Every structure is written in structure tokens, then in C-alpha cells.
Amino acid sequence: MLMQQLLNGVVVGSVxxxxxxxxxxxxxxxxxxxxxxxxxxxxxxxxxxxxxxxFDVPFPIALLIGAVGGGMVSVVLDWVAFRPLRKRGAxxxxxxxxxxxxxxxxxxxxxxxxxxxxxRFPFDIFPIVVFNFMGLRIxxxxxxxxxxxxxxxxxxxxxxxxxxxxxxxxxxxxxxxTSKLLGINPFAVNFQLFFLSGALAGIAGVLIGIVFNSVHxxxxxxxxxxxxxxxxxxxxxxxxGALIAGLLIGIIQTLTVAYISAGMADALVxxxxxxxxxxxxxxxxxNSGAVARVTRI
Amino acid sequence: MMSFFHxxxxxxxxxxxxxxxxFSQYVVLRAGVFSLGTAAFAAIxxxxxxxVVTTYGxxxxxxxxxxxxxxAMVGALVAIPxxxxxxxxxxxxxxxxxxxxxxxxxxxVDVTNGALxxxxxxxxxxxxxxxIAVAIVTxxxxxxxxxxxxxxxxxxxxxxxxxxxxxxxVVKHHFIAFVLSGAIAGLAGALHSYNSYSITPxxxxxxxxxIVLAMVVLGGRVSIWGPIVGAVILTxxxxxxxGFQEYRTVVQGALLxxxxxxxxRGVADTLIGAYRRRRIAEETSRMRETVxx
Numbered sequence: 001m002l003m004q005q006l007l008n009g010v011v012v013g014s015v016x017x018x019x020x021x022x023x024x025x026x027x028x029x030x031x032x033x034x035x036x037x038x039x040x041x042x043x044x045x046x047x048x049x050x051x052x053x054x055f056d057v058p059f060p061i062a063l064l065i066g067a068v069g070g071g072m073v074s075v076v077l078d079w080v081a082f083r084p085l086r087k088r089g090a091x092x093x094x095x096x097x098x099x100x101x102x103x104x105x106x107x108x109x110x111x112x113x114x115x116x117x118x119x120r121f122p123f124d125i126f127p128i129v130v131f132n133f134m135g136l137r138i139x140x141x142x143x144x145x146x147x148x149x150x151x152x153x154x155x156x157x158x159x160x161x162x163x164x165x166x167x168x169x170x171x172x173x174x175x176x177x178t179s180k181l182l183g184i185n186p187f188a189v190n191f192q193l194f195f196l197s198g199a200l201a202g203i204a205g206v207l208i209g210i211v212f213n214s215v216h217x218x219x220x221x222x223x224x225x226x227x228x229x230x231x232x233x234x235x236x237x238x239x240x241g242a243l244i245a246g247l248l249i250g251i252i253q254t255l256t257v258a259y260i261s262a263g264m265a266d267a268l269v270x271x272x273x274x275x276x277x278x279x280x281x282x283x284x285x286x287n288s289g290a291v292a293r294v295t296r297i
Numbered sequence: 298m299m300s301f302f303h304x305x306x307x308x309x310x311x312x313x314x315x316x317x318x319x320f321s322q323y324v325v326l327r328a329g330v331f332s333l334g335t336a337a338f339a340a341i342x343x344x345x346x347x348x349v350v351t352t353y354g355x356x357x358x359x360x361x362x363x364x365x366x367x368x369a370m371v372g373a374l375v376a377i378p379x380x381x382x383x384x385x386x387x388x389x390x391x392x393x394x395x396x397x398x399x400x401x402x403x404x405x406v407d408v409t410n411g412a413l414x415x416x417x418x419x420x421x422x423x424x425x426x427x428x429i430a431v432a433i434v435t436x437x438x439x440x441x442x443x444x445x446x447x448x449x450x451x452x453x454x455x456x457x458x459x460x461x462x463x464x465x466x467v468v469k470h471h472f473i474a475f476v477l478s479g480a481i482a483g484l485a486g487a488l489h490s491y492n493s494y495s496i497t498p499x500x501x502x503x504x505x506x507x508i509v510l511a512m513v514v515l516g517g518r519v520s521i522w523g524p525i526v527g528a529v530i531l532t533x534x535x536x537x538x539x540g541f542q543e544y545r546t547v548v549q550g551a552l553l554x555x556x557x558x559x560x561x562r563g564v565a566d567t568l569i570g571a572y573r574r575r576r577i578a579e580e581t582s583r584m585r586e587t588v589x590x
Binding site: 027033080081084085088090092093094096097098100101102103104105107108109111112221225228229232236261263264266267270271273274277278281 | 388397552555
């Protein structure tokens with residue numbers, strides 16, 4: 001029983017990690033708290049869902065469409081909500097407010113589109129295959145999800161630390177001014193950054209939509225609130241931190257729901273956030289020197 | 298004329314309630330604290346006030362006093378650990394506070410009646426009561442704002458290093474700001490529960506947090522007029538847009554974005570700034586005339 005719950009926790013937690021990755025990536029480079037990340041996630045899930053409903057595409061294509069959809073929404077968000085502020089050099093307060101506004105608009109449009117319905121992926125989107133392994137019931141879907149998440153994280157780390165583009169991103173994270181002098185185009189960097197972040201959120205959206213079998217306009221809010229806890233626990237801007245903390249939060253939450261009560265889970269998770277902020281605001285893997293940037297792994 | 302007032306009483310009451318909440322948010326922002334805890338303090342105030350009257354049968358003014366006191370106390374309790382944090386971290390910690398209070402009010406069913414909320418609270422506060430409360434708080438805020446505390450808030454918000462080098466204690470003033478924010482929000486919550494017959498936990502969640510923040514950003518964070526202007530605009534606007542019910546949130550969101558991008562200082566502060574600049578220009582031109590004459 002305990003092992004089964006742990007397994008469920010790992011699955012949920014890895015999706016939390018995936019969602020939080022995009023969030024922490026943007027924070028690490030631009031120091032923006034993107035409060036509209038939940039809405040991007042939701043639109044990614046919508047893109048995947050509508051692709052499945054309208055064109056009957058298979059699971060991998062739905063994931064891809066969710067990723068591209070989330071990425072595009074995120075890029076537009078950057079153009080509309082953050083770029084004017086960046087140009088002015090506005091304080092971090094402004095970008096939070098602006099992204100809250102953007103999030104309200106995106107949520108409301110989604111609500112109109114779906115008439116506040118809860119929608120579902122078709123039942124046969126993913127075959128139900130169950131393995132029995134040492135008394136554990138493991139679904140193929142769960143394995144695939146954990147696999148996808150780890151692949152995405154490794155891919156992201158490779159992109160950031162082993163390619164030219166990643167070097168550009170890290171350089172802009174270090175200093176946009178210096179990067180410009182060195183001939184790096186911050187416009188292109190931010191485009192990639194927001195697309196990547198949105199794509200990660202979109203994939204997380206499609207996965208969550210399939211796992212919990214529901215897609216609706218408010219689906220991003222609980223994840224966004226969890227993501228705050230995840231990124232603080234993992235260290236703002238730290239990529240491995242986001243993954244580890246995501247897993248941890250997923251496990252804690254699943255165990256609390258299973259053994260204490262569902263209502264306590266939220267209180268416990270947010271008390272944990274409070275506690276981490278008090279004891280170690282830089283998080284598990286954050287670096288207290290630099291305000292935890294993606295330059296530091 | 299009287300019928301006009303009568304039919305719009307709920308709207309006036311809502312605007313006054315929102316003004317109180319906006320003051321609670323304003324006082325922390327003015328001191329450079331990025332607290333989002335207003336919704337949590339208001340929830341605590343509302344529940345304290347409702348429980349005092351419904352469970353213990355005490356008169357409502359005891360509820361109001363207790364709500365203010367407990368709001369201030371929670372503000373103080375939060376301020377002590379948060380003294381070490383700044384900016385985004387403060388925002389997240391206070392957001393966590395809102396979530397913690399929300400899940401307590403939802404799950405501590407014996408005391409708070411869970412998701413159903415507390416109903417049939419006798420209505421003891423009307424438009425006049427709210428008006429008096431807003432007048433007192435506005436006076437109090439204006440008095441504090443023009444005292445040394447207000448000046449210290451301004452310096453801390455603009456530059457903490459300068460504040461420290463001037464011998465202003467940042468910790469102490471952040472503490473004051475939190476206590477004031479908690480007390481005002483506690484009062485607002487108490488008045489709301491005595492005014493609206495019932496309270497439910499979800500009224501005091503993320504939505505309230507966003508709307509209250511929007512009011513202060515739109516109105517302005519420095520002058521005392523900011524929260525008032527913001528609260529009035531964001532209360533009246535949804536009524537004017539009633540024909541476009543579905544697009545109300547879109548308009549709210551767009552307004553929030555537009556004001557932070559194009560009017561970063563808020564409506565009231567921008568207008569006051571423009572007025573002052575014009576006065577200075579007039580003064581200088583008059584002086585120039587007298588010199589040439």
C-alpha cells in the first residue's frame with residue numbers, strides 16, 4: 001500500500017516538476033514571476049484536447065500539439081505582457097501584476113470557449129495496460145509519464161549547457177547588457193525561453209489532462225500554487241531543484257491524502273513553503289550568492 | 298434622489314468594503330513590502346466577527362474590536378519571520394498564508410462550518426457604519442502617511458540602503474506596515490460579515506487577492522487617494538459593463554495590464570504628479586514675469 005502510494009506520488013510529482021521547470025526557467029533568466037504560467041498550461045492542455053477531439057490524433061501527436069500550443073501562447077504572453085516592461089526596466093513587481101492581468105484574460109477566454117464545462121480526453125486515447133510488479137500495480141501510462149518527464153529534463157539540461165543556444169540563454173541570464181555587447185540578440189533568446197517554458201507547460205497540461213481525465217479552464221490554478229512551493233523548495237531558478245522538489249511535493253501530497261486527509265494536504269504543503277522560506281529561502285539546491293540562476297546547476 | 302441611493306446601496310457598500318481592503322494592501326506596498334496577505338487577514342477578521350456573534354452571542358462591536366485586534370496580531374506574527382525576506386519571496390510567503398487560512402477555514406468544520414460558511418449573521422452594519430469606518434481609516438492613514446512613519450515608508454520603498462543609512466529601521470517599519478495591514482483587513486472582514494448575512498471561505502481566496510492588488514496598482518501606491526480611486530473604479534466598472542457580463546474578467550485583466558504597462562504609478566499618483574508639475578511651472582513663469590517686470 002505504501003509503495004503503491006509512493007509510486008502514485010512519483011508520477012504526480014514528476015508532472016509538478018515538469019510544470020515548475022518552465023516557471024523556474026523564466027525566473028532564472030528574466031527574474032519574472034510568471035503568474036500566467038497556469039493559464040499557459042491550461043491552453044496547452046486545450047490545444048492537445050481539441051486536436052484529439054477534432055482530428056482524432058494519437059497520443060504522441062497530441063503531446064506535440066500541446067507543446068507547440070503552450071509554447072506559442074507563452075511567446076505571445078511575453079510580447080504582450082513582459083516585453084514593454086523589460087524595455088522600461090520596470091521592477092519585478094510590475095511583471096507579476098501584468099502577468100496576473102494576462103492570466104485573467106486567458107482564463108476568461110477559455111471559460112467562454114468551453115462554456116465552463118469540464119471536458120475529457122476520449123477513453124481510448126491511451127491503452128490501459130497494467131503491469132504487476134512485486135505486488136505493485138503499475139500502469140503503462142504512469143511509466144510513460146515518468147519517462148517523458150525525465151527525457152524532457154535531460155533534453156533541457158543538454159540544451160542549456162551543451163548547445164550554442166543554451167549558452168546564449170545563460171549569458172542573457174547573467175547580464176542582458178553584456179550579452180548585447182557580445183552580439184547576442186536578447187529578442188531571440190527570450191523567444192526561445194518563453195517557447196521552451198510554454199512547451200514544457202503544454203506537455204504537462206496534456207499529461208495531467210489524461211491522468212486526471214479532466215480538462216477545464218481552472219485546471220492551472222492548483223498547479224500554479226503547487227509550483228510556487230516546488231520552486232521555493234528546490235531553489236528559485238534551479239532546474240534539478242525543481243525536479244527533485246516536484247517529486248518530493250508529489251509524494252508528500254499523495255501520502256497526506258492517503259493517510260491523513262485530503263483537506264490537510266494543502267495546509268501541509270503551504271506550511272512547508274512557509275517553513276522553507278523561513279529556514280532556507282534559497283531552497284534545497286539554490287545558491288545564496290547569486291539569486292539562484294540557471295547558470296548554476 | 299433617495300430612490301437612486303436606495304437602489305445603489307449595495308454598490309456603495311461594496312465600494313466602501315473594497316476601499317478598506319485596498320487600504321490594507323496599500324499600506325504594505327507603500328512601505329515596500331510585497332505582501333499579498335490582505336485576503337488572509339480579511340478572512341480571519343470575518344470569521345472572528347461571525348463566530349463572536351453567532352456562537353457566543355456577544356454584541357457586534359466586541360466582534361469588530363476582536364477582529365481588528367486579531368488581524369493586527371496575525372499581521373505581527375507574520376511580520377517577524379518575514380523580516381528576512383524581500384520582494385518575490387515575501388509575495389510567495391504571504392500567498393502561502395492565504396492558502397493556509399483558506400484550507401483552515403475549509404477544513405476546520407467544527408468552528409468554521411467548512412465550505413458552507415457561516416450563515417444567518419444578523420445584519421448590524423449598514424452603509425452609514427461602513428462610511429464611518431472608511432472615514433476613520435482614511436483619516437488614520439492620512440495622519441500616518443504625513444508623519445515620520447509615512448516618510449520612512451517612502452524612503453524604504455524607494456531605496457532600502459538609503460533608508461538604513463539614514464538610520465531608519467527597515468524591520469521596525471515593515472512590522473508596522475504588517476500590523477496596520479492586518480488590522481485594517483481584519484476590520485474590513487468584520488464589517489463584511491456583519492453586512493452580508495453570510496460568509497464562505499472561497500470569498501477570501503486567490504480572487505480577492507488579485508482584485509485587491511489590482512485596485513492599488515490601478516489607483517496608485519503612494520498617495521492616500523490611490524486605494525480609494527482604485528477601489529471605486531474597480532467596483533463601478535463591472536456594473537457599467539453589466540451588458541458584457543462574459544467579458545468582465547477580460548476587461549479587468551486588460552485594465553490591470555494596461556495600467557501597469559502604460560500608467561505604472563497608478564491613476565491617482567499620475568494625476569497628482571501632473572498637477573504638481575503644472576503648479577510648479579505656473580509658479581516659475583509667474584516668478585519670471587515679476588523678475589522681468
